[in-house]
Amino acid sequence: AETHVHNFVVQATKVKRLCKTHNSITVNGQYPGPTLEVNNGDTLVVKVVNRAQYNVTIHWHGIRQMRTAWADGPEFVTQCPIRPGGSYTYKFTIENQEGTLWWHAHSSWLRATVYGALIIHPKEGSSYPFPKPKRETPLLLGEWWDANPMDVIREATRTGGSPNISDAYTINGQPGDLYNCSSNDTVIVPIDSGDTNLLRVINAALNQQLFFTVANHQFTVVGADASYLKPFTTSVIMLGPGQTTDVIITADQPPARYYIGASPYASAQGAPFDNTTTTAILEYKTAPCPAKGGGPIKPVNVTLPAFNDTATATRFTTSLRSPSKAEVPTEIDESLFVTVGLGLIPCPPGVRSRNCQAPNNTRFTASMNNVSFVLPSNFSLLQAHQQGIPGVFTTDFPANPPVKFDYTGNVSRALWNPVQATKVYKVKYGSKVEVVLQGTSIFVAENHPIHLHGYDFYIVAEGFGNFDRKRDTAKFNLVDPPMRNTASLPVGGWAVIRFVADNPGVWIMHCHLDVHIGWGLAMIFIVENGVGELQALNPPPTDLPVQATKVKRLCK
Numbered sequence: 001a002e003t004h005v006h007n008f009v010v011q012a013t014k015v016k017r018l019c020k021t022h023n024s025i026t027v028n029g030q031y032p033g034p035t036l037e038v039n040n041g042d043t044l045v046v047k048v049v050n051r052a053q054y055n056v057t058i059h060w061h062g063i064r065q066m067r068t069a070w071a072d073g074p075e076f077v078t079q080c081p082i083r084p085g086g087s088y089t090y091k092f093t094i095e096n097q098e099g100t101l102w103w104h105a106h107s108s109w110l111r112a113t114v115y116g117a118l119i120i121h122p123k124e125g126s127s128y129p130f131p132k133p134k135r136e137t138p139l140l141l142g143e144w145w146d147a148n149p150m151d152v153i154r155e156a157t158r159t160g161g162s163p164n165i166s167d168a169y170t171i172n173g174q175p176g177d178l179y180n181c182s183s184n185d186t187v188i189v190p191i192d193s194g195d196t197n198l199l200r201v202i203n204a205a206l207n208q209q210l211f212f213t214v215a216n217h218q219f220t221v222v223g224a225d226a227s228y229l230k231p232f233t234t235s236v237i238m239l240g241p242g243q244t245t246d247v248i249i250t251a252d253q254p255p256a257r258y259y260i261g262a263s264p265y266a267s268a269q270g271a272p273f274d275n276t277t278t279t280a281i282l283e284y285k286t287a288p289c290p291a292k293g294g295g296p297i298k299p300v301n302v303t304l305p306a307f308n309d310t311a312t313a314t315r316f317t318t319s320l321r322s323p324s325k326a327e328v329p330t331e332i333d334e335s336l337f338v339t340v341g342l343g344l345i346p347c348p349p350g351v352r353s354r355n356c357q358a359p360n361n362t363r364f365t366a367s368m369n370n371v372s373f374v375l376p377s378n379f380s381l382l383q384a385h386q387q388g389i390p391g392v393f394t395t396d397f398p399a400n401p402p403v404k405f406d407y408t409g410n411v412s413r414a415l416w417n418p419v420q421a422t423k424v425y426k427v428k429y430g431s432k433v434e435v436v437l438q439g440t441s442i443f444v445a446e447n448h449p450i451h452l453h454g455y456d457f458y459i460v461a462e463g464f465g466n467f468d469r470k471r472d473t474a475k476f477n478l479v480d481p482p483m484r485n486t487a488s489l490p491v492g493g494w495a496v497i498r499f500v501a502d503n504p505g506v507w508i509m510h511c512h513l514d515v516h517i518g519w520g521l522a523m524i525f526i527v528e529n530g531v532g533e534l535q536a537l538n539p540p541p542t543d544l545p546v547q548a549t550k551v552k553r554l555c556k
């Protein structure tokens with residue numbers, strides 16, 4: 001196995017999109033950032049130097065970080081942020097993961113421009129469980145604002161309202177032909193007739209689930225979230241923010257140029273969203289050239305599902321299967337039922353209404369089991385847990401919601417006003433954990449891509465409406481459910497995930513819509529050390545961002 005050493009300099013960089021030049025925060029001046037390629041079993045060492053004016057951390061989305069929680073990255077969860085002028089070296093080994101992951105900033109909305117692909121090839125000497133494709137192309141789907149994303153979220157926080165929606169979607173940082181001032185830079189994906197290309201599709205958008213398709217072509221889906229899948233054929237895939245999907249495309253159509261497209265699956269009822277389409281071009285090498293002086297030959301048009309095409313999204317997510325019999329935990333030690341949804345905090349009398357722009361003089365919030373998660377601001381939770389620092393969190397995150405009711409219809413008012421607190425849920429090393437994630441329709445029914453750090457989990461079932469254990473246990477797939485790190489919760493529905501808590505540390509589980517994480521849609525699992533070195537967290541790196549010793553408020 002190899003060790004790969006990289007330097008990431010986080011810095012302001014001039015980036016021109018949609019006719020305007022911005023001072024965007026990037027890594028090494030690249031947007032999207034550098035692609036990291038490793039083999040399963042390799043070690044990554046990435047020194048992050050912060051030359052920007054914001055605090056930053058980098059998260060390696062989907063990397064399990066076995067015993068190396070210190071390198072996971074979410075700010076104030078596993079580390080204090082890297083201050084402007086500071087640096088931190090993330091070091092971790094890839095253990096039994098193959099496929100496509102990605103990395104992104106995990107601090108406020110910086111990930112809008114600070115992200116890149118992380119490709120894990122098979123272990124040295126082994127190969128894919130499918131014929132080796134001729135080419136491989138990472139395709140990062142992103143979201144672009146015509147304003148500084150950090151200002152967008154700051155303004156929303158100030159008003160208590162919903163942040164402005166984005167102005168474009170992007171593929172590898174480019175909006176594509178359908179947007180102003182963008183067509184010259186549209187991303188071209190080359191292919192030879194008859195050849196195959198493994199498209200590693202990553203949804204790096206902040207707030208939007210996306211459909212993805214290529215005109216006139218079918219895909220074979222072979223993996224998601226760096227786990228292989230039982231291959232199946234489809235013409236469209238759907239990805240929630242945080243999710244990745246590996247598809248093989250074969251150049252079996254007449255030589256030409258074909259649009260690759262992504263557009264929103266905006267299943268939320270009533271919430272505003274950016275309803276535009278980003279495109280790239282799949283270009284056959286022998287595609288006819290335009291006649292001299294004639295304009296370019298238009299690519300073959302792409303047809304995407306309608307933004308509310310829940311049937312197509314559901315057909316896709318419920319088609320995913322593990323390639324062979326999976327080791328799904330059966331006897332469960334820890335069973336949680338967790339509501340996932342929005343809330344509205346009434347503004348105290350006297351608060352000027354411009355700070356309370358959600359309906360009826362309220363501020364938007366979001367919660368799990370009626371707890372709206374608040375990040376600590378002085379220590380990271382991992383440090384507090386490891387060093388036994390009191391007063392940073394409490395261990396009373398409830399395993400069940402405070403009221404049992406109709407979550408997707410007439411939701412109990414008791415679930416509208418969450419408590420704002422830093423509560424964690426502790427589990428013993430090796431516990432078999434089941435979490436029923438139940439969406440609520442407080443204010444609006446929305447989709448929630450729920451991401452768990454430090455683990456992959458099996459999605460054993462999902463459905464619409466209220467989860468009913470008696471009725472729905474019959475639907476559990478305990479044979480070959482898909483393994484993922486992000487579960488796209490059906491709108492007004494539920495999903496059941498299972499995992500074995502074999503990775504000690506402090507792990508955040510949150511909605512990967514950045515607008516929701518800012519409102520508190522997160523919870524924390526603390527997985528305690530087991531017995532012996534292989535079941536215990538490694539010691540913290542010496543350059544972990546904390547302030548000089550003796551100062552109590554370590555993160556300041």
Ligand code: C2O
Pocket residue numbers: 059061074104106242451453508510512
């Ligand atoms: Cu991809 Cu906590 O994030």
